Amino acid sequence: MKIRVRYFAVFREATGTGLEVIETGAASPSELFSECVGRHPGLQKYTASLVAINDEMAAWDAQLNENDEVLFFPPVAGG
Amino acid sequence: MKIRVRYFAVFREATGTGLEVIETGAASPSELFSECVGRHPGLQKYTASLVAINDEMAAWDAQLNENDEVLFFPPVAGG
Amino acid sequence: MSAFEITGQPIELQVFRARLLDRSCGAYVQFDGWVRDHNEGRKVLQLEYEVYEPLAVRIGQDIIQEALERFGVSHACAIHRSGLMELSEVAVVVGVSSPHRSEAFEACRYIIDQAKIRLPIWKKEHYESGHAEWVNCQRCAHHE
Amino acid sequence: MSAFEITGQPIELQVFRARLLDRSCGAYVQFDGWVRDHNEGRKVLQLEYEVYEPLAVRIGQDIIQEALERFGVSHACAIHRSGLMELSEVAVVVGVSSPHRSEAFEACRYIIDQAKIRLPIWKKEHYESGHAEWVNCQRCAHHE
Numbered sequence: 547m548k549i550r551v552r553y554f555a556v557f558r559e560a561t562g563t564g565l566e567v568i569e570t571g572a573a574s575p576s577e578l579f580s581e582c583v584g585r586h587p588g589l590q591k592y593t594a595s596l597v598a599i600n601d602e603m604a605a606w607d608a609q610l611n612e613n614d615e616v617l618f619f620p621p622v623a624g625g
Numbered sequence: 626m627k628i629r630v631r632y633f634a635v636f637r638e639a640t641g642t643g644l645e646v647i648e649t650g651a652a653s654p655s656e657l658f659s660e661c662v663g664r665h666p667g668l669q670k671y672t673a674s675l676v677a678i679n680d681e682m683a684a685w686d687a688q689l690n691e692n693d694e695v696l697f698f699p700p701v702a703g704g
Numbered sequence: 705m706s707a708f709e710i711t712g713q714p715i716e717l718q719v720f721r722a723r724l725l726d727r728s729c730g731a732y733v734q735f736d737g738w739v740r741d742h743n744e745g746r747k748v749l750q751l752e753y754e755v756y757e758p759l760a761v762r763i764g765q766d767i768i769q770e771a772l773e774r775f776g777v778s779h780a781c782a783i784h785r786s787g788l789m790e791l792s793e794v795a796v797v798v799g800v801s802s803p804h805r806s807e808a809f810e811a812c813r814y815i816i817d818q819a820k821i822r823l824p825i826w827k828k829e830h831y832e833s834g835h836a837e838w839v840n841c842q843r844c845a846h847h848e
Numbered sequence: 849m850s851a852f853e854i855t856g857q858p859i860e861l862q863v864f865r866a867r868l869l870d871r872s873c874g875a876y877v878q879f880d881g882w883v884r885d886h887n888e889g890r891k892v893l894q895l896e897y898e899v900y901e902p903l904a905v906r907i908g909q910d911i912i913q914e915a916l917e918r919f920g921v922s923h924a925c926a927i928h929r930s931g932l933m934e935l936s937e938v939a940v941v942v943g944v945s946s947p948h949r950s951e952a953f954e955a956c957r958y959i960i961d962q963a964k965i966r967l968p969i970w971k972k973e974h975y976e977s978g979h980a981e982w983v984n985c986q987r988c989a990h991h992e
Contacts, residue, residue, distance in 0.1 A: 555898045555970030556982040596968075601902050617900065619968055621984045634754045634826030635838040675824075680758055696756070698824055700840045718862075727935050730884035733877070733956075740874035740947065791871050803884065809957050812877075816949065 547571075550615040551582060557620050560588035575599065575616055576606040582618070595621040626650075629694040630661060636699050639667035654678070654695055655685040661697070674700040707781045708764030710757050715783050715794045724779045724801040731805035733812040737796040739789050743839065747832040751795065755786040756824040767818045775811040777802035782815055784825060851925045852908030854899050859927050859938045868923045868945040875949035877956040881940040883933050887983065891976035895939065899930040900968040911962045919955040921946035926959055928969060 550567050558564045561582070568585070572578035575597040583589045597604050598617040610616070629646050637643045640661070647664070651657035654676040662668045676683050677696040689695070717736075724732060739751045768780050782798040789795060798815045802808040830836045861880075868876060883895045912924050926942040933939060942959045946952040974980045 552900075554900055554968065555972070558898075559982075598903060598968075601906075603903075603907075617903075617968075619900075620970060620982065622965070622967060622969055631756075633756055633824065634828070635840075637754075638838075677759060677824075680762075682759075682763075696759075696824075698756075699826060699838065701821070701823060701825055725882075725936060727885040730882055732880040732882060734880075735949065735953070736876040736878075737949070738869075738874055738876060738945075741871040792869060801882075805879065805881070805960060809879075809953065813953050 547610070547612040549578065549610060550613070551578070552615065552617045554617070555620050556592060557589065557594070557618055560592065561586040562588075570610075572610060574607045574610060575604060575618075578610065578616055579618060592620060594618045626689070626691040628657065628689060629692070630657070631694065631696045633696070634699050635671060636668065636673070636697055639671065640665040641667075649689075651689060653686045653689060654683060654697075657689065657695060658697060671699060673697040706761070706765065707768040708761060709781075709783045710755050710760055710764075710786050711783055712785070712787045715785065715797055717794065717797065720781070720783060720797055721799060723781060724799045726778055726801055728803060729778050729801040730803055731808040732799065732801045733805070733808040734800075735796075735798045735812050735816050736794050737816070739791050739793050739795055741791050743829055746829075748829050749791070749832055750830040751789045752828040752830065752836075753784070753786050753789070753795065754826045754828070755784070757786070759824050760784070763822050763824070764819065767815055767822065770818070771800070771811040771815050774814065775802075775807040777807050777811045780811055780815060782819065784819070784823070786825075850905070850909065851912040852905060853925075853927045854901050854904055854908075854930050855927055856929070856931045859929065859941055861938065861941065864925070864927060864941055865943060867925060868943045870922055870945050872947060873922050873945040874947055875952040876943065876945045877949070877952040878944075879940075879942040879956050879960050880938050881960070883935050883937050883939055885935050887973055890973075892973050893935070893976055894974040895933045896972040896974065896980075897928070897930045897933070897939065898970045898972070899928070901930070903968050904928070907966050907968070908963065911959055911966065914962070915944070915955040915959050918958065919946075919951040921951050921955045924955055924959060926963065928963070928967070930969075 549570050552565050553561050572581050596619040599614050628649050631644050632640050651660050675698040678693050771780050777800050780800045784796045798812050800808045800812040827839045915924050921944050924944045928940045942956050944952045944956040971983045
């Protein structure tokens with residue numbers, strides 16, 4: 547299925563892109579992130595802290611559906 | 626001995642004075658306050674919360690000396 | 705300028721805040737006490753502060769010094785009004801700056817809490833009814 | 849105006865504060881996050897915030913709403929900067945007004961603490977060395 551993936555901050559710089567559309571069989575954000583690390587070795591040294599699906603915060607084992615947009619968030623450090 | 630007594634806020638209004646000089650045998654601020662209540666019945670319904678002698682906070686059983694200035698503070702409610 | 709001041713004039717908040725600016729600080733916490741339009745169910749029109757200034761300034765400076773030492777913040781200061789005030793005016797302001805926020809919050813809270821207990825400052829409320837009354841802090845009464 | 853905003857422009861503190869004025873409130877607590885000139889031993893020259901605005905605004909408004917309900921304060925709002933900032937600029941401001949001070953302090957602290965944990969906002973520090981780095985919050989890393 548097609549999934550849109552968004553990368554922010556250090557992830558965006560490590561992958562060289564803010565958004566990509568990929569064909570994947572990943573069942574969850576957790577599996578999807580592993581796949582993204584495979585595509586972008588620069589991601590290897592990072593862990594995502596939070597994930598959102600279609601602008602809603604989501605669990606790492608949530609179910610992915612065709613055309614979902616998945617947002618991988620590096621750890622935040624606001625303020 | 627001569628003691629200067631200062632009254633603030635509700636005490637000043639209850640006694641009608643901000644400062645008086647009195648002849649007293651009171652050994653401590655505690656005894657002195659009782660004496661002041663005797664002189665100014667308007668003070669009867671109040672209790673002083675803090676006392677200072679010569680601009681230093683003092684204990685109610687501190688010793689009084691000739692020419693001391695005693696400050697009787699009603700409860701504060703700043704801010 | 706002293707770290708703790710009493711003033712009969714409106715407090716200039718921008719001037720006050722400027723004293724606490726510091727490029728090494730990432731956190732600033734400010735508390736304002738505003739003149740409220742009610743107290744214990746009664747409408748307040750004006751507020752009056754009686755301040756015994758010699759002691760108030762000294763104790764205020766002690767409190768600021770304690771906060772600096774206890775919480776290790778970079779800067780702290782406070783100004784308290786005296787005299788007659790209108791609704792919504794700033795009666796007291798406390799500002800604290802520090803590299804991190806946790807100690808800035810704690811120091812600011814400490815200063816205003818101690819100020820309310822220890823400063824020889826008394827508040828008289830003027831009510832809509834024409835009546836006026838000295839306000840006693842209940843908590844302080846328990847200390848007698 | 850919304851209770852939580854993201855802006856690319858300098859925050860106007862007087863305008864911000866004016867939104868929280870209320871004659872029924874006796875207490876106002878404000879937190880400012882300032883751009884600090886150092887972090888973990890390195891000299892910082894500039895700071896950059898990347899904000900994912902759709903979610904940041906929504907989560908920010910949730911946090912404000914939680915604070916209003918949890919602490920029963922009268923008003924609360926916050927503004928967070930995005931983009932490039934210079935030293936001493938205000939990166940984030942949180943303001944809370946309420947009849948009494950205790951809940952104003954608690955609500956203000958709650959909002960900034962939650963904001964730092966939950967908002968999708970990332971900070972990049974530009975150092976004197978010419979190097980720049982995304983800053984990770986250690987505490988957040990523990991949540992992974």
